[in-house]
Structure formats: structure tokens, C-alpha cells
Amino acid sequence: MTKFFISPGDPAGIGPEVTLKALSKNKKIQNNFILAGDKNLYQNLISQNNLDLNLIEEDSDEEGVIFKHFPLKNNVSIGNPDVGNANYIIDILSHGALGCLKNEFKGLITGPVNKELINQSGFEFSGHTEFLADIANVKKVVMLLMNKKLKIALLTTHIPLSEVPSKISKKNLENTISIISDEFENTWKIKNPSICLLGLNPHAGEGGYIGHEEEEILKPFVNSSPKNVFGPISADTAFIEENINKYDVFLAMYHDQGLPVIKSMGFGNTLNVTMGLPFIRISVDHGTAYEIAGKNKADFSSMDEALKTSFSLL
Numbered sequence: 001m002t003k004f005f006i007s008p009g010d011p012a013g014i015g016p017e018v019t020l021k022a023l024s025k026n027k028k029i030q031n032n033f034i035l036a037g038d039k040n041l042y043q044n045l046i047s048q049n050n051l052d053l054n055l056i057e058e059d060s061d062e063e064g065v066i067f068k069h070f071p072l073k074n075n076v077s078i079g080n081p082d083v084g085n086a087n088y089i090i091d092i093l094s095h096g097a098l099g100c101l102k103n104e105f106k107g108l109i110t111g112p113v114n115k116e117l118i119n120q121s122g123f124e125f126s127g128h129t130e131f132l133a134d135i136a137n138v139k140k141v142v143m144l145l146m147n148k149k150l151k152i153a154l155l156t157t158h159i160p161l162s163e164v165p166s167k168i169s170k171k172n173l174e175n176t177i178s179i180i181s182d183e184f185e186n187t188w189k190i191k192n193p194s195i196c197l198l199g200l201n202p203h204a205g206e207g208g209y210i211g212h213e214e215e216e217i218l219k220p221f222v223n224s225s226p227k228n229v230f231g232p233i234s235a236d237t238a239f240i241e242e243n244i245n246k247y248d249v250f251l252a253m254y255h256d257q258g259l260p261v262i263k264s265m266g267f268g269n270t271l272n273v274t275m276g277l278p279f280i281r282i283s284v285d286h287g288t289a290y291e292i293a294g295k296n297k298a299d300f301s302s303m304d305e306a307l308k309t310s311f312s313l314l
Contacts, residue, residue, distance in 0.1 A: 002032070002106050002314050003032050003033060003034050003066070003105055003106060004032060004033050004034070004105060004106055004107045004108065004109050004280075004310045004311075004314075005033075005034050005036065005095075005096035005099055005100065005105040005107075005108050005109070006019055006033055006034065006035045006036065006096075006108075006109045006110075006111075007036060007092045007093045007095075007096045007108065007109070007110045007111065008035070008036070008037055008092075008111035009089065009110065009111030009112045009113045009288065010081060010085075010089060010111075010112065010113050010114050010117070010288045011037065011038065011041055011072060011076045011085055011088065011089075012076050012077065012078055012079060012080055012081045012082060012085070012288070012290060012293060013079075013081070013111075013112055013113075013114070013287070013288025013289060013290055013293050014112070014286075014288060014289045014292065014293045014298035015111030015112050015113075015284075015288065016037060016041065016042060016045055016111070017045055017049065017293065017294075017296075017298050017300075018111070018284070018298050018299070018300035018302070018303040019035065019111055019300075019303055020042065020045055020046055020049065020051055020053055021049065021051065021298070021300040021303070021304075022300045022303040022304040022306070022307050023035065023053060023065050023307070024051040024052055024053040025300075025304060026304065026307050026308070026311075027052075029307065029308075029311045030064070030065050031063075031064075031065070031066070032310075032311055032314060033065060033066070033109070033307065033310075034058075034065075034066045034067075034068055034105065035055070035065050035066070035067050035068070036067075036068040036069075036070055036092045036095065036096065037067075037068075037069075037070055037092065038069070038070060038071055038072040038076075038088075039055065039067065039069045040072075041072060041076055042055060042067070043055070048294075048296070049296055053065065055067035068095070070088060070091060070092050070095075071088075072085055072088055073085055073087065073088060078293045078294030079290045079291065079292075079293040079294050079295075080290070081114055081117050081288070081290060083117055083120045083121050084121075086117055086118045086120070086121035086123060087121065087123075089113055089118065090118065090123060090125075093110065093113075093128070093131070094135065096108045096110075097132055097135045097136065097279075098135065100278075100279035100281075101135075101136060101278065101279065105279070106279070106280065106310075106313075106314060107279050107280030107281060107282065107310060107313070108132075108279060108280070108281045108282075109281075109282050109283070109303075109306050109307070109310055110128050110281065110282075110283040110284075111283070111284060111303070112283075112284060112286060112287045112288045112289075113125075113128070113288070114287075114288050115127060126158050127157065127158050128272075128274070128281070128283060129141055129143050129157055129158070129274050130157070130158065132274055132277055132281055133274075133276070133277070136277050136278055136279075138276055138277060138278070140175045140176070140179065140276055141179070141274050141275060141276035141277055142154065142176055142179045142180055142183075142274075142275040142276050143157050143272065143273075143274060143275075144180075144183075144249070144272070144273040144274075144275050145258065145259060145262045145263075145270055145271070145272055145273075145285065146262075146270065146271050146273060147262065147265065147266040147269050147270040147271065147305075148266070148269070149244065149265055149266060150239070150244055150250075150261075150262050150265055150266075151248065151249040151250070152249070152250045152251075152252055152258035152259070152261065152262050153176070153180050153195075153249055153250070153251050153252070153258075153275070154251075154252050154254070154255055154258060154259075155167065155168065155172065155173070155176055155251055155252065155253050155254070156253065156254050156255065157255055158255065159254075161254065161256075164200070164253060164254045165200065165213060168200060168213050168217055168218070168253060169217065170217065170220075170221055173197075173217075173218075173221045173225075174221075174225075176251065177195060177225065177227050177229060177251070178227075179275050179276040180193065180195055180249060180251070180275060181193060181195070181227050181228075183275040183276065184248065184249065187275075187280065187313065190248055192228050193228060193248040193249060194228045194230065194246070194247045194248045194249075195227065195228060195229050195230070195247065195248065195249050195250075195251055196229075196230045196231045196233060196238070196243065196246075196247040196249070196250050196251065197218055197221075197222060197229065197230070197231035197232045197233070197250075197251045197253075198231065198232060198233060198234075198235045198238055198250060198251065198252050198253055198257060198258070199213075199214045199218065199231070199232035199233065199234055199235060199253075200213045200214065200218070200232075200253045200254075201213065201214065202234070202236070203234045203236070204218075204231075204232045204233055204234045204235075205232075214232050218231065218232040219232065230247065231251075235252070235257055238250060239261050263285060267285065267286070268285070268286070268299050268301040268302050269301050269302060269305055270285035270302065270305075271283065271284070271285060271302065271305055271306055271309060272284070272285055280310070280313060282306050282309060282310055283306070284302035284303050284306055285302050286302055
């Protein structure tokens with residue numbers, strides 16, 4: 001089936017609200033998506049936000065968004081997370097991922113979840129990226145953040161900063177660069193993408209005076225790589241306009257080396273893409289934002305971008 005499955009995330013957060021708003025805005029393409037969740041919750045949100053949106057069955061002749069009902073265990077108090085609904089979140093996400101693996105769906109769009117809440121339920125969960133890799137039985141995936149101006153991939157994701165240096169190895173770099181290159185060529189139609197590595201240490205190590213990873217690992221890797229790889233360059237000046245125009249994607253060594261930059265450039269219009277899965281996964285760039293959930297204040301720009309980007313890949 002050439003449709004994207006939408007897993008909106010925590011029902012107490014802004015995920016369902018921004019999803020419904022984005023779908024309501026994109027009527028011309030909304031029949032390319034399958035939305036999952038509790039129907040009563042969604043009908044209430046549609047009414048509260050005065051949205052022109054019709055939820056329909058898969059075999060319906062009506063105009064609207066195909067809806068897959070998943071009943072909530074506990075009633076939702078918008079803005080107040082409930083650990084009792086953690087299984088509801090995981091059930092929807094799992095259904096979408098497994099459907100993608102069975103080629104029932106083209107890909108998966110995900111809304112924000114609360115990792116702490118899911119872990120409190122007894123389900124070990126470090127993030128969408130790692131969960132989807134496990135369910136797809138893929139050993140290595142790569143997180144990519146992208147907007148219209150910039151693309152940043154991550155060598156490491158949700159691990160303590162103290163563990164990052166041990167993950168900077170020739171093998172990890174080879175696997176990561178291979179995934180980036182293949183995904184850019186096959187999914188995003190960018191042939192032979194130029195990939196710029198950031199240094200781990202300040203000033204990319206200053207020739208070995210501030211750390212050794214650049215001289216011992218990163219530079220030799222770049223020099224021997226058959227891919228279109230450059231660097232390492234200092235992270236503090238990597239994202240000047242000249243470099244952004246020069247390279248297709250930057251590879252940051254760790255999570256907070258790259259994400260603050262791209263989110264400050266275009267928060268709300270940035271997407272999180274998981275590369276290396278046997279299906280497309282696109283996510284919004286924001287969290288659950290419980291403090292504004294249910295107040296009709298949530299900005300749906302990122303979900304709007306996720307829908308449009310997904311549709312462009314069909």
C-alpha cells in the first residue's frame with residue numbers, strides 16, 4: 001500500500017493536535033495517510049479545535065483520512081501524562097512499523113513521545129530510532145535532522161557523552177557513511193552526496209594538541225574512504241554559509257553537537273529521519289509540550305512538513 005502510517009505519539013501531549021491540524025490543512029494529499037489512535041479522543045480534539053476533518057474507514061467512499069482505532073486504556077487528561085497509556089503508544093508505533101515491514105505501508109510518520117514515561121511502564125525504550133531498529137532487526141541506523149537549509153546526521157545518538165569517544169571507530173564510520181550515501185541516493189535522489197565530518201574535539205583537535213581522535217581515526221578514514229567524504233572540520237565554524245552551500249550533509253560525532261544548530265536555524269520546520277531502515281521513517285522535531293497541550297497553541301509546522309515531505313516520496 002502506498003500510504004504513510006501516522007503514529008501521533010503521547011495522547012496527552014501535542015502530537016495528536018498537531019497531526020489533526022496538519023491533516024486538516026492538507027486536504028489534497030490527506031488520502032495518502034492512515035491515522036491511528038483513539039477515535040473518541042480525536043473526535044473531541046477535532047471539535048475543540050474547530051477542524052474540518054473527517055475520519056473514515058479504510059473501505060469508505062467518503063472523503064477524509066483513513067483511521068485505525070486503538071482504544072485507550074485510561075481516559076486522557078490533556079497535558080497530564082499517564083503511564084497507564086504507555087502500552088497504547090507502543091502498540092500504535094509497533095503496528096505501524098510492522099505494517100511497513102510487511103509492505104502494508106510505504107513508511108512511518110511519528111509524533112513526540114515521553115521516553116521517561118514509557119520506561120516507567122516497564123518497557124525499555126531509549127527512543128524511536130533505537131526501537132525501530134530493533135523491531136526491524138537492523139543492527140545500524142543513522143539519525144538525520146533536515147530542513148530546507150541544512151542536513152545533519154549523527155554518528156552517535158542517545159548515549160552518555162562519556163561513551164562517545166569509544167564509538168568513533170573506522171568500522172562505525174564506514175557503516176554510517178555507507179548508510180548515509182545509500183539513503184541519499186535511493187530515497188532523496190542525491191547522487192554521490194558530499195559528506196563533511198565534524199571533529200570531536202575543539203578546533204578539530206588542533207593537530208593532536210586537543211585530543212587524538214581526529215589525527216588517529218577521522219583524518220585517516222577520510223583519506224582512505226571511497227565515498228565523497230571531507231573533514232574533519234571544527235564544529236564551531238562548520239555551519240557558516242559557505243560550508244552549508246558546499247556540503248550535502250554534515251556528520252556530527254554526537255547528539256548535541258549537531259541538533260542545537262539545526263533546531264536553532266529552523267525549529268518547527270525541521271524533520272527527524274531514520275536512515276538505514278527497510279522503510280522510510282520521518283518524525284517531527286519537537287517534544288510532547290504538555291504545558292501547551294489542549295490549549296490550541298501548538299505549532300503544527302513540523303508535522304505539516306512531515307506530511308508534505310512524505311507525500312513527495314510516494
